[in-house]
């Protein structure tokens with residue numbers, strides 16, 4: 001491939017009424033950059049402006065809380081007051097000024113909330129990955145949570161964003177309602193697959209009522225749990241079909257409940273020996289290569305079942321692989337998280353002929369700092385790697401960092 005090959009990746013894309021300049025999405029990636037009131041900081045704005053300046057067609061924010069009980073960590077933004085709307089409007093403006101488009105990803109952390117004292121989930125099922133013992137939400141609380149998604153979606157629209165995306169994967173609240181492991185309710189919200197799907201559909205309807213028929217709503221849907229006895233792919237695909245019938249504008253297939261935090265962000269995807277060596281991943285030099293693009297098979301199944309826009313996420317590491325995802329019709333967009341943490345200007349580079357593998361080695365160090373330190377790649381200098389090692393040993397960064 002050369003710069004003149006006319007990559008499909010670089011052609012405009014469409015989600016509902018919104019047109020993007022290319023098919024690259026910055027996958028929702030928690031920024032750890034909100035202040036104590038849940039407002040985006042200057043660093044948050046700059047991170048998104050830089051991604052847009054780097055050519056990303058559509059930025060998804062990291063997840064933003066719809067309700068005080070749904071905060072993942074204290075640095076999770078929320079969208080509740082005029083002050084939030086004004087602060088977020090500045091982020092949307094900054095991205096628009098760089099030619100990008102932007103959706104806000106909204107969520108409730110469910111049993112994975114690290115802030116609430118009183119952790120709420122569909123049922124009182126302990127969360128082994130987080131060591132939390134949530135309590136089951138009362139009927140009125142479930143209704144309040146549905147309304148909270150609607151209210152936040154309305155505020156996202158008011159702030160001038162191009163769309164809203166729901167985090168319904170990775171073991172957070174919406175995926176917990178869908179899963180037979182975490183939803184043991186015996187009322188209208190649990191039991192049969194139809195009842196477990198009710199929360200998803202009511203959340204969608206509340207959001208649609210708040211934003212009107214034309215404002216794009218996307219959904220990051222956990223299509224299957226990576227936990228024994230959990231949601232199977234077939235039921236996940238049926239949920240996708242139901243959302244498609246309701247009128248959702250885009251679906252991004254991911255993992256539902258996970259046995260490990262990194263199940264949705266698999267390590268060392270597509271890392272070659274040469275890359276391992278140059279990134280000081282010495283233990284990987286003689287290890288077997290992990291496949292990249294690990295959600296392509298489930299995304300293909302998703303594509304067969306729905307008519308809305310389809311987004312492919314998960315370990316996409318070679319430009320050629322990303323192009324094939326679009327060219328072969330697996331998806332309409334590729335969604336990248338870790339590659340754009342390491343290289344925010346990646347898309348511009350692709351426009352200038354960059355091909356082959358991205359610099360990120362999927363080592364997941366950035367994930368270890370998730371919710372603790374501002375989002376960044378920790379492998380870009382020896383100093384940063386040292387800081388990470390220091391943090392692992394002492395539990396804090398060194399003085400002066």
Ligand SMILES: Cc1cc2nc3c(=O)[nH]c(=O)nc-3n(C[C@H](O)[C@H](O)[C@H](O)COP(=O)(O)O)c2cc1C
Nearest residue numbers: 027028029030062063265314315336337338366367
């Ligand atoms: C540091 C970090 C934070 C993340 N935060 C979110 C998030 O807020 N919302 C979300 O839907 N996914 C989140 N993810 C998952 C990514 O969006 C993506 O699904 C996953 O990393 C696989 O894509 P990748 O291989 O391009 O990194 C996060 C991933 C990482 C590494």
Ligand code: SF4
Nearest residue numbers: 360361363364366377
């Ligand atoms: S720390 Fe850097 S190289 Fe490692 S996964 Fe994160 S972005 Fe990629």
